[in-house]
Amino acid sequence: MSTVDHNSSETPKGAASQSASNQPASKRSSPMLWIGLTAAAVILGVVIYSGIHQRVQAETTLGSRTERAAVPTVNVIHPSTAGVSQEIVLPGNTQAFNDTPIYARTNGYLKQWYVDIGARVKEGQLLAEIETPEIDQQLEQARADLKNAQANAQLAQITATRWQNLLKTNSVSKQETDQAVSDLSARQATVDSMTANVHRLEQLQSFEKVYAPFTGVITARNTDIGALINAGAGGVPQELFHMAAVNRLRVYVAVPEVDSEAAQSGAKPTLTFDEFPGETFQGTIVRNSDSIDMASRTLNVEVDIDNAQGRIKPGAYAFVHLKRPEAAHAAAQSLTIPANTLLFRSEGLRVGVVRNGHAELVPITIGRDFGATVEVVSGLHPEDEVIVNPSDSLASGNPVQAIAPQAGGAK
Missing domain, CATH: 2.40.420.20 (conserved putative lor/sdh protein from methanococcus maripaludis s2 fold)
Structure with missing residues (x-):
């Protein structure tokens, strides 16, 4: 019994000794655990704070960008x-100094034409001839009638003279003498009428030849050989040629009312044309309408420009450079x-x-x-x-x- 008790009494002592040996190791591991947990908590806090801060900063940046985007950029x-220029540049329309259609003054058929478009002609130059057989026959008849009237007038002259001489001797009555003198007057009036008719037909016959009315260029020919020519009697007259005098051109420009003082007669504006880049032409203001157009509030001004070389074509689009009055410009x-x-x-x-x-x-x-x-x-x-x-x-x-x-x- 005592042996058994001895062994049983020793067992608790051994266990107690082993427990006592393990207790210091557990106490040694506790500080390391707390340090690890604390470090993990700090890292977690830093991560959480950093994420929140970045999110707040992003929201702030987005808000400011949105506000800036809402403000329009101009x-x-x-x-x-x-x-501010010292000159006024206005568009102008270029026209020939003289521009006219040429019509026939007599009826007939075109016999021959001598000029075509682009031809430069002198004043009085023959352009075309017209055959007028009816006028020719009428002229011959009128001349014959004139000769007959002249013969009758000559006989009446002789008769009146004879009767006046007989009246001096009381061989004839005064009534018969007056009748002879009156017949002479009527015969002379007939001669005058026939003479005027002959001159009229001769004038019409002279219109068989079409001449240039001035020096210029032919811009259109609207007839050909054999074409019927109607002078307008009983029908619409036909334009034979169209002529333009291009040695001098007119440029009409509408000057705004506010700048009308710059359009004084005698001023020398310069003109430019798109077909002559970098080149200027000298013009002269010769006249203006002297009234403001009620519809456009502009003053119509004519600028003449010399074109002896024929470089500028009628109808060209021009830019007229008018000088502003110096006093007005200085005050503006x-x-x-x-x-x-x-x-x-x-x-x-x-x-x-x-x-x-x-x-x-x-x-x-x-x-x-x-x-x-x-x-x-x-x-x-x-x-x-x-x-x-x-x-x-x-x-x-x-x-x-x-x-x-x-x-x-x-x-």
């Missing part, structure tokens, strides 16, 4: 002072802006100007219209930033973002 220019403090900056509103003409990051609609007064640009006489300053191609919905106070003004301003 191109702007500065009004230009260098573009005007600017120019592109035409695509204008806004046509019910309250009047406006332009959009960027001021302090916002658009402002400014009323302006324009002077001359140059096509691509217009002259502004009031409402703008050279330092203003004018919006190009403004939207129709643009209103004063709208925030806008302006792109730097283009170099050179308005051209």
